[in-house]
Amino acid sequence: MQNEIEPERVEVVVVGAGISGLQAARLLRGKYSVKVLEARERVGGRLQNHFFANGDSVDVGGQWVGPGQDRMYRLIGELGAAxxxxxxRGDNLLYLAGKSRRYRGTIPKINPIALADLGLAMARFESMARSLDPAAPWLHKKALHWDSMTLDSWLQKNCRTKLARQLFAVGIGAVFAAEPAELSLLHALFYARSGNSLETLLAVTGGxxxxxxHGGTAGLCEAMARDLGERVRCNAPVESVTELPGGSLQVRYRQGVIICNRVIVAVPPNQALRIRFEPELPAWRDKLLQRMPAxxxxxxxxxxxxxxxxxxxxxxxxxxxxxxxxxxxxxxxxxxxxxxxxxxxxxxxxxxxxxxxxxxxxxxxxxxxxxxxxxxxxxxxxxxxxxxxxEGWTRGCYAALFAPGTWTGGGARLREANGRIHWAGTEFAVEWFGYMEGALEAAERVAAEVDAVLNGTTGHHDFNKPEAHHV
The missing domain is CATH 3.90.660.10 (Polyamine Oxidase; Chain A, domain 2)
Incomplete structure (x- = not known):
């Protein structure tokens, strides 16, 4: 029998080297010893570059930033990217019934009845979304009602024409990478409110x-990993997180073992289910993760x-x-x-x-x-x-979907730590859920949580301030 590998000891282990996990590590590393464990051979998570034969590159994962995403613009500037x-510019196309029609703006030109129908449905949806508090959508007076139906069932009632329903569904597919029948109406409304509005999420200029x-969003993650240096370890899938006598945590991964005080899980929810937790996560957390498919x-x-x-x-x-x-x-x-x-x-x-x-x-x-x-x-x-x-360590994009009953059944505890285990990633954001901006927001929140407990305080450390970034 081989001797057990001598464990490393750090204060914080971050599981996942996507943009959220890397940022959480950067925010904490000035005060605490940190190790980032990434299952893939690369950093970036759902951000990835492809290089063509001529040397040009393109994002084959998440790529866009827009107004209101202040954390992303700040990070881009910090890392010296452009x-x-x-x-x-020019005309957009609507391809319909075998013909192309030119138009400008977000909503294409269609027959007046369908256009009015689509406009009214969009206006109703936006009004409902504005009435939500994105920090607590489950508290809305109609939350149970909206969370009991799919977005598709709402569309069937609120879009009278087939064409309006079809075009609304095209927009939903572009935003969620899903069918309207897969989504809780409450989740669709929250998601739009989280990113300002559905129109914002659909728009290019101003959206x-x-x-x-330049250099791709994965290039940002590569720069963050270089900044963290040996704190980042790739090809290191985490197998288990075990609580030891005395309360510290043992993180076992492919190449070894780390003993730490806190663990930040910053992987897609469906991938968190691959990790064996001892003792097991509370039943409510496990059920919630199961109900968050990509x-x-x-x-x-x-x-x-x-x-x-x-x-x-x-x-x-x-x-x-x-x-x-x-x-x-x-x-x-x-x-x-x-x-x-x-x-x-x-x-x-x-x-x-x-x-x-x-x-x-x-x-x-x-x-x-x-x-x-x-x-x-x-x-x-x-x-x-x-x-x-x-993709083996992702299994879907852009982000997790919430089916009916998920927000009202467990959303109130979504961002709650489970003992010494904390949760990051875009699916745990209040603002810009599903976007890189949301991933950074979640990183700030979780860094503040961990700092508060390790520092022996309950005060809030504002990691959003420029001086808090340890570059």
């Missing part, structure tokens, strides 16, 4: 898709010699209730000659195309691009897609 706006980061998304990018659609005064943005690609963007990087078209496969479509051959999926995506932008789009120089549901 941003540029997503291309948003959540406004800006990109959305389904495949992100697809084709590289062309140039962004040829701009020659026709097109923005590269398409909305279509047909598929499989229902939303596209011009993802070309500023200062680079190549044209990049990006599209999403989401919800049911993503689940279907996750189970076909890569060549069949590529053909289906390029068929859509050619339908929208002409035959030139069928023959890119290079093509890449990323099926996040098949």
């Amino acid at each position: 941003i540029w706006p997503l291309y948003d 959540a898709q406004q800006d990109r980061v 959305g389904s998304c495949i992100k697809c990018v084709a590289r062309y010699e140039k962004p040829f659609w701009r020659d026709s005064n097109l923005s590269g943005q398409v909305a279509s209730p047909q598929g499989p690609v229902r939303v596209t963007f011009d993802n070309s990087e500023q200062g680079k000659a190549s044209g990049l078209l990006m599209g999403f496969l989401e919800g049911d479509v993503a689940r279907y195309y996750s189970n076909v051959s890569p060549s069949e999926r590529r053909e289906a995506v390029l068929d859509c691009f050619a339908r929208y932008f002409g035959e030139t789009a069928r023959n890119p120089l290079e093509y890449v897609d990323k099926d996040w549901s098949s």
Whole structure:
């Protein structure tokens, strides 16, 4: 029998080197010894770069930042990165019944009856969302009612025309990577309120898709990891967290063991279920994690010699209730000659195309691009897609979905620590849930929690202040 490996000892172990876990470690490392354990061979989590043969890179994970995401802009500045706006000039396209229609703005031009129907439904939804407190959506006087129905059932009652329902569903797919029937109405309202409004989440200029980061958002995580140095360990999946006599925690991972005072779990909720906790997590926490499955998304990018659609005064943005690609963007990087078209496969479509051959999926995506932008789009120089549901340590994107009953059944305790175990990640945010901004907000909250208990105080340390960032 081999001797047990001598355990390391630190004060805080962070499980997961996504942007939330890395930021939590950066905020704490000036006062406490910290170790970050990452299962993958890379940092970044749901943020990842792909490099084309010509050296250009593209985000195949989360990529956008926009107004109101102050933590993200501050982090980008801190790390010396630069941003540029997503291309948003020219006409957008609505592809409907085999024909393309040009339009400007967020809502496409359709027949007046369906347009009025869609506008009224959007206005009702936004009004309901504004009435929520994103810090406690379960306290709303209609929370039980809204959490008892799906977003789809609400749409059936509030969109009288089929076209309005279809277009609303396209927007929902773009925001949640899910079908309306998968979502609690209360969760959809909370999510919109968390990011200001549904219109904000759908918009480019002035909205959540406004800006990109040179070098990719994964590059931010790589810079954060370099800053943390040997505190970050990759290829280190955590197997168990065990409470020892006296209260300290033993974290066992593939290469060894660490004894610590506090553990921050900063992985997607479905991945937290892979970790064995001893004693077991409270039943309510386990049930809550089980009820937080990830959305389904495949992100697809084709590289062309140039962004040829701009020659026709097109923005590269398409909305279509047909598929499989229902939303596209011009993802070309500023200062680079190549044209990049990006599209999403989401919800049911993503689940279907996750189970076909890569060549069949590529053909289906390029068929859509050619339908929208002409035959030139069928023959890119290079093509890449990323099926996040098949990513071993993620199993879905963009974020966790809350089905009916989840918020009112357990949401009040979502962000609560379980003894010495704390929870970070975008799914534990109040503001910008599902976005990188939310991941940073959760990192600040959990860092303050851990600092308060380790420092022997219950006071709030404002990790949002610039001087609190230990760079």
